[in-house]
Amino acid sequence: MKKFIYALWAVLLVGTSSCTKYNLIDTGDVNGNHDTTLWGYLQTDSYNWDSLSLMIKHAEMVEVFEGKGEYGKDMTFFGFTNHSIRSYMLANGYKRVTDIPKEDCAYFLKISIIPGRHKLADIPNGRRSTDPDQIIGTGGKEYKTMEGRKLWIFTFREPYGDIPNAGPYSIYVASSAAKKITRIASTDITTNTGIVHSLPYHYRINDL
Known part of the structure; x- marks a missing residue:
């Protein structure tokens, strides 16, 4: 009986822990690795990602995502999904x-790309400003970005229930130009030509 209770508890724990209000996009193997280019990953x-792929083609930027652009195979892309593109179109x-x-498509893509490979663990910890009128905080x-825009990016460990600093780490991207700050529950999508953090x-698509 005790074994049955433990087994039932484990099933319930797995079920509840998988629920989140943020989209966590399925990512290849257990480490989120994809043995393909960033462009190839989007096709999977x-x-x-199908609307994003169309946007990349329309902007004539496929080579960038194949690792043939100015950043080569070392870029990080904050990927906006079909949902964001459809909302913009509507x-x-x-x-x-x-x-x-x-030119608008190219702009939206370029403000979402930064040089270098930056996984969640590579981004320094920080904290949002306590002043609601200030986008930039500490750390x-x-x-x-490729477009030239400056973004302040930090990681922060979320609370778990009422326990501070006990939950998962999130990435926060703040744009002074757009006066927006976006939280990303990243799974470190890793390809041969760059990292993707799914927004x-x-x-x-103009929040960065």
């Missing part, structure tokens, strides 16, 4: 991804 998940009256001006690090479904 049409539910999340708000702006576009029916197809290719209706979005090519973290400033990174410059939440509610993210708007």
Whole structure:
């Protein structure tokens, strides 16, 4: 009887721990590694990335995601999903991804790319400002995007219930230009040409 209770408890624990309000996109092997280019990875998940793939083609930036751009195989991409692109299209009256001006597509992609491979563990810890009028807090690090925009990025360990610093680490990306701060529950999607941190479904593609 005791073994049965332990087994039932374990099943319930696994079930409850998998629930989150943030999208955690399935990532290859147990370490989130994909033996392909970043561009190749995007082709493996049409539910999340097919509109993004169309945008990359429309912006003529496929080579960047194949590791042939200015950052080579060392780039980090904050990937916005189909949900974000569709919301933008709906708000702006576009029916197809290719209706979005090519230069706008390139802009949205370039503000989402920073040089170097930066996994969650590589990004310094930080803390949001206690002043609601200030985007930049303490710690973290400033990174410059391919477009030239500066982003303040930090990691923070979330609380678990009422226990501070007991939950998972999240990445926070703050943009002074957009006056936005975005939380990312990252799974460190790793490809041969770069790292992907998947942005939440509610993210708007001009929030960086």
